[in-house]
Amino acid sequence: MTSAISAQGLAKDFGKVRAVRKVDLEVARGEIYGFLGRNGAGKTTxxxxxxxxxxxxxxxxxxxxESVRERRIAALKKVGFxxxxxxxxxxxxxxENLELQRRLTEAPKGAVESVLERLALGEYADRRSGHLSLGNKQRLSLARALVHSPELLVLDEPANGLDPAGIVEIRGLLRSLADSGITIFMSSHILSEIAQLADRIGIIHEGRLIEELGKNELAKRKPLYIELSVDQPERAAAILGERLALREISPGEGGSLRISDAAARCADIARELVTAGIGIDRLLPVEENLEERFMRITGGEA
Amino acid sequence: MTFAKVFGSEILKLRRSKITWLSFLCYAFFALMAWFVFWMLKNPEAARNLGLIGQKASFALNGLTADWQGLFTMFAELGVAGGMILLSVIVIYLFGREYSEGTAKNMLALPVSRAYFVAAKLCVAALWFALLSAYLLAECLIVGKLLGLGTPPAELAARESANLFLSALLVLALQPIVAFVTVASGGYLAPFGYTIATLLVGNLMIRTDWARWCPWSIVALLGGMAGPRQEGVLLGSSLVLAATFAVGVAATVLHQAYADNCQ
Structure with a gap:
């Protein structure tokens, strides 16, 4: 079966500016693909x-x-955006805005009412779109993208302008769309949104697709350090150095210790400290989240 | 997707649009001015007594006579001069609003031929201008009645009506380039600048022997904007206007089809 999206060596130059460089991308049918990148990374291009x-x-x-360049109309027939x-x-x-879209995408007559209901826009149906709030305008744009029941949704920042409740609602909607088999390709600045929704994430930086993470890789988080709060920090550091040969122990926030040693295990630390009669208030393994990973990969500060 | 559906969608976009009514209001103002000028032409004594013209001044307007011929001529001039500006405003609005309202990207990413959108917008502009021209003609007849000119001779009315619509057609031929400047610049400012520049060029060229080869002067010549009205259009001038129309349409379609849309 052909992919929903397939790009090979995709590049775009604007004069001397290389906006996108040789991007290869495959998005399977039914997949939710999150597209991450900083401002100007090449997402929108x-x-x-x-x-x-x-x-x-x-x-x-x-x-x-269907090639977008050679058969644009056929390629875009099943796409909402x-x-x-x-x-x-x-x-x-x-x-009326939705009716316009319905006519131009040749969707059936009942499609407008159905999408109004789905996006909870019923009470605003007869309001001019110029009088809508930013959040409701965003809903209208999503409704417009869905009028003709597309098989692929291409969404650039779909959570823009939505309040927290609206974001949760849209997340639920996108999840239900994905469950019904629609392929979703979305970019967002809200990394937690992407992390919760996407089956796969691509990170674009300076026009290059520099990393792709699958669901399994997203679940496997890189341990960063162990945060330890005890009643005798100096003695605890000495014991851990002596008995477990841990060397990378540094002071953390509020008198805690930060153990960055790759060999450190919470169970070993707890056992040694309890044996030595040291009281433990907190022992917490800290893992890298998507935001930190994104910032590390794209050269920002976590 | 049929062209009729795209055309229908362009008509729907005009719903509750203020500019539709403003254009008719503008033509109503033209009629009011024409009535006022003609009333003075017909009643110079009354106008003199009201202080509208000087006691010793004579009131003449480009050789116009206070009869149906004069009235039709004045409305033809208004149709050309006003139309050149007003139709440009209409075309700039139809194409430019997609950029100013941020909907161009939504329109161009639809699975619809982009040439259909260009053609549909130009057809809407043509229909709009045809209605305005018919409205102007109706105003001319009403003003004539109000001035007590009686019933216009049938032959004169038919000839002048045909002239008015021919002028409208020629003004329309100039518009695709306005559409191109609008889509290429992605806004309102450049096409307005272009329209003003072409009016100036047309007015300068009209004083030279090259007027019948300059698209913006040909229409002015026919409308009698510089001296006596030219009757009929020369074949060469017709070809120039046809070429202007074709180049404008081709440029607009090619731009919409191939240029990057970074709105």
């Missing part, structure tokens, strides 16, 4: 090439096996 809004300088991109900011015709109501 990649998404725009995917939707045929920008022509690649080199390389190819196909959606469901939200690119950057939410936009709608301000003089038209929410229902």
């Amino acid at each position: 990649t998404i725009r090439m995917m939707l045929g809004l920008i022509r690649p300088s080199s390389g190819t991109i196909a959606l469901f096996g 939200l690119v950057e900011s939410a936009a709608a015709y301000p003089n038209l109501t929410v229902r």
Whole structure:
């Protein structure tokens, strides 16, 4: 079966600026793919090439096996999208904006009412979109992307402008869409959103796709250090150095100890300290989260 | 996807749009001005008594006479001069709003031929301008009645109506380039600048022998904006206008199809 998205050697130059460099990407059908990158990393340019809004300088991109460059209309038939900011015709109501989309995507007549209900936009249906809040405009854009029941959703920052409750709601919606077999390709600055939703994550930096993490790799977190709070920190450090040969022990916050030694195990530490009669308040293994991993890979500070 | 659906969607986009009504209001203002000028032309004594013209001044307007011929000529001039500006505003609005409202990316990423969008917008502009021209003609007849000119001779009315719509068609031929400047610049400012520049060029060229080869002067010549109105369009001038139209359409379609949309 062909992939939902397949890009080979995708590159885009704007004059001397190399926005995207030789990106190879495969997104399987039914997968939720999170696309991460800092501002200016090349996320939106990649998404725009995917939707045929920008022509690649080199390389190819196909959606469901149809080349976006050579067969744009066929490639985009099964695609719903939200690119950057939410936009709608301000003089038209929410229902009219969706009706416009329905006509242009040749969706069935009941599609507008169904998507209004799904996105909880019913009470705003007859309000002009120019009078909507940013969050509801974002909902409208998502509704527009869903009107024709696409098989692939390409979403650039779908949580933009949504309040925490709205984010949780949209997460649930995207999860239910993915469960029904829709492929979702989404970029977001909210890393926790991506971590909770995505089956796979690609990190783009300076135009290059520098890392891809699968669900298993996302679950396996790199241990960073062990945080230890005890009643006698200096004596505890000496005992751990002497009995467990731990060398990388440094003072942490609020009088705690930070054990960065790769050989350190919580069970061994607890046993030795209890044996020595030292009271333990806290013994916590700290692992690298997606945000820290992202910052480490892209050269930022965690 | 049929062209009719795209055209229908462009009509839907105009719902509750203020500019639709403003354009008709603008033409209503033209009629009011024409009525006022013609009233003075027809009643110079009354106008003099009201202090609208000087006691010793004579009131003449480019050789216009206070009859149906004069009135039709004045409305034809208004149709060309006002139309050149107003139709540009309409075209700039139809194409430019997609950029100012941020919807261009939504439109261009749809699985629909982009040439359909260009054609549909130009057809909407043509339909809009045809309605405005019909409205202007109706205003002309109403103003004539109000001025007590009686019933216009049928032959004159038919000829002048045909002239008015021909002028509208020629003004329309200039618009695809305005559409191109709008989509290429992605906003309103550049096409407005372009429109003003072409009006200036048209007005300068009209004083030279090259006027009938300059697209922006040809329309002005026909509308009688510089001296007596030229009757009919020369074949060479028609070809220049046809070429201007074709180049504008091709440039706009090619831009929409191939240029990067980084809105």
